[in-house]
Amino acid sequence: MADHSSHDPLAGIPFDRVPPSGRYGAAGEPGVTVSTTDTPFIALVVARNGFAASVAARLGRAFGVEVADRAGAAISAASTVVGTGPGRFLVLSTIEPDLEGTLRALLGAEAAVSEQSDASVAFNLTGEKVPDLLAKGALIDLDPRVFLPGHAATTVIAHIGVTLWRVHESGWRLLVARSFEASFTRFLVASGAEFGLALENGTAGRG
Amino acid sequence: MRIPCPYCGERDAHEFATLGDATLTRPDPAAADADAQFHDYVYLRDNPAGAHEEWWYHANGCRQWLRVARDTRTHAISGAVAARATEQASGEPA
Known part of the structure; x- marks a missing residue:
C-alpha cells in the first residue's frame, strides 16, 4: 500500500490533543490564519x-x-x-x-x-480563504457576498456546534465549546492545509 | 429539506429535532373520561397524507421550538412560526 502520511498535515499528532502552533499544509503566504490567543x-x-x-x-x-x-x-x-x-x-x-x-x-x-468565559474557545480566523475553509464543514451559506460583516449565526460546522460572526471584510470569529477545541482545530488544519494555514494557540486555560 | 426558522433563517433539517403532531391539545386530566382521552391523545395518532403541522426543535441553532407547516407527501414546507408566538396569540401566558 502506498504511504500517504506525507500528505496528512496532522500525521503524528494525537487526535485528542490540540495541534501545536505552527505552519500547516501549502507553503508560502498562508491563506488562513487561526488564532486562539485572545481569551475574552x-x-x-x-x-x-x-x-x-x-x-x-x-x-x-x-x-x-x-x-x-x-x-x-x-x-x-x-x-x-x-x-x-x-x-x-x-x-x-x-x-x-x-x-x-x-x-x-x-x-x-x-x-x-x-x-461563560471558560465555556468556549474563541477562534479568530483571518485571510482570503476563510470562507473556502469553512464551506467544507458548514450547512449554511457563508459566501462573503451573502454573509456580511456583522452577520452572525449559531449553527454546526464539521458536526460541532458553533456561534460565528464576521468581524470585518476578511476576519471571522467562532465560539466553540472548549471540550471540542482539539477536534475543531483538527478540522481547521485538515481543511485549511490546501490554502496554507498558520496556527497560533493560546496558553492553556485561564486557571 | 430546509426549515425556515423565524430567527435564524433557512436551515438544514439536520439542525433540528422533530417532535411530531402540533395540532393536538393535551386533554384535561380532571375530566371524567380522562383515561380514554389520554389513550387517544398518546397512542391513536393520525397519519395524514398532505398538509400537516408539526413541532420541530432548533437544537443546533436558536434552541427554540417551531410550529412547521409541512406536506407529508412532498416534504414541501410552507412556513414556520415560533411556538412562543403561537402561545402568545392564543392568550396563554408566554
Missing part, C-alpha cells in the same frame, strides 16, 4: 419574557453599539454583543473581568446572566 470574558444574557427589546437597548447603550434582537454581531473596540436566539445575547469583553457583575447591575431583573 464572556457572559450569556437571557432576557425575561417581554424584556428582549429593553435588554437589547440597555446593552447597546452600555457598550456603545447598535444591538437588536436578531442574529447579528454588534462590535466595538473592546466588546461584542452577539444574538444567539430570541432575547438571548452573548456578550464578549476584553476589559471587563467581572462581566457578569457588570451585566447584572446593568440589567437587574430584566434578564438572567451567566458567566
Whole structure:
C-alpha cells in the first residue's frame, strides 16, 4: 500500500490533543490564519419574557453599539454583543473581568446572566480563504457576498456546534465549546492545509 | 429539506429535532373520561397524507421550538412560526 502520511498535515499528532502552533499544509503566504490567543470574558444574557427589546437597548447603550434582537454581531473596540436566539445575547469583553457583575447591575431583573468565559474557545480566523475553509464543514451559506460583516449565526460546522460572526471584510470569529477545541482545530488544519494555514494557540486555560 | 426558522433563517433539517403532531391539545386530566382521552391523545395518532403541522426543535441553532407547516407527501414546507408566538396569540401566558 502506498504511504500517504506525507500528505496528512496532522500525521503524528494525537487526535485528542490540540495541534501545536505552527505552519500547516501549502507553503508560502498562508491563506488562513487561526488564532486562539485572545481569551475574552464572556457572559450569556437571557432576557425575561417581554424584556428582549429593553435588554437589547440597555446593552447597546452600555457598550456603545447598535444591538437588536436578531442574529447579528454588534462590535466595538473592546466588546461584542452577539444574538444567539430570541432575547438571548452573548456578550464578549476584553476589559471587563467581572462581566457578569457588570451585566447584572446593568440589567437587574430584566434578564438572567451567566458567566461563560471558560465555556468556549474563541477562534479568530483571518485571510482570503476563510470562507473556502469553512464551506467544507458548514450547512449554511457563508459566501462573503451573502454573509456580511456583522452577520452572525449559531449553527454546526464539521458536526460541532458553533456561534460565528464576521468581524470585518476578511476576519471571522467562532465560539466553540472548549471540550471540542482539539477536534475543531483538527478540522481547521485538515481543511485549511490546501490554502496554507498558520496556527497560533493560546496558553492553556485561564486557571 | 430546509426549515425556515423565524430567527435564524433557512436551515438544514439536520439542525433540528422533530417532535411530531402540533395540532393536538393535551386533554384535561380532571375530566371524567380522562383515561380514554389520554389513550387517544398518546397512542391513536393520525397519519395524514398532505398538509400537516408539526413541532420541530432548533437544537443546533436558536434552541427554540417551531410550529412547521409541512406536506407529508412532498416534504414541501410552507412556513414556520415560533411556538412562543403561537402561545402568545392564543392568550396563554408566554
